[in-house]
Amino acid sequence: MTMWNERFATPDYVFGTAPSRFLVEQEDHLPSGASALAIADGEGRNSVFLAERGLHVTAMEAAPNAIAKARKLAAARGVTVDFQEADIFDWDWAPGRFDRVVGVFFQFMGPEARAEVFEGMKRTTAPGGLVLIHGYTPEQIAHGTGGPKDPENLYTEDLLREAFAGWEILRLAAYEAVLDEGSGHAGRSALIDLIARKPG
Template structure:
């Protein structure tokens, strides 16, 4: 059993069942009935919420336990989502298949991070949106969640480099927030919030 399967095998939902606050704030950007990819969706709180808004959701994760709980949550909420089991180290969406990609606290090691980010950007249609929230390196001073390895925490400047040539930056912010996302994210946190949009002509891999 992998790390995330163990994490999600507990009773209840580690990060709760309510959507990420930044995603809710940014959801107005999405067209009606959008095709949305949610990599690292875990137990499905964000993907299921997006499906409740009328979007067509593909929830991708490396944990079969998390995806099983995501499907159960969707059924409980009266919606359907597509689920894909995969590893962002090598998984890639079909190019141009999605109107939006939502990345919420998906922290990847440096060896695979930039390649994974660019493959996800390639999955966007022209005009498609990427909405991302993650822990900033200053999060190491807090106990509200996230990796304890600075190399897996992202600043806005790091994200700009990762998506350069692929996405135009629309919004970037770094700062302190108060998290209340289940037992996994509770309390004062330092986060990076980033929104990018794919232009009419994207980059090349």
């Protein structure tokens, strides 16, 4: 957490203030009035976007410097987000609490920890609710335009399909695109999306 808090100790928004293009493109899956959890939310660009869409948003983030900027962004956009300073590995994944669970670029953990987080995300999703994940594939390492350097932290379609076995897969796609998300994600990138519905 210390490393991330130091990284966010700048007045600039490291990943920009615009939401992930992935979320913007999935607006049809983000209905007003739904409850949403944004995990490892960083500086608030995605949780604030969800709140602007009319969702009731809880944002979990461990770095105080990031949360301070997220609060400023929410205030500037005129929306309310329940920002929670919390370590993702200590989070209370209360069963069935959220209609939408959103994870964008949270690939700072290895396979064992990731499996635990995925299980938590699944547990806290309400029956019939969605998990939305956006991240990098191993091909991203060659691009060097953001993300972790350890290939074990990255996602493949097979990995995500297995992790959400038994769920209805609405979208699972690996692709390349050019990102312009602050200094943190800039340039051609190897990306992957998952949208999965929990059995009702």
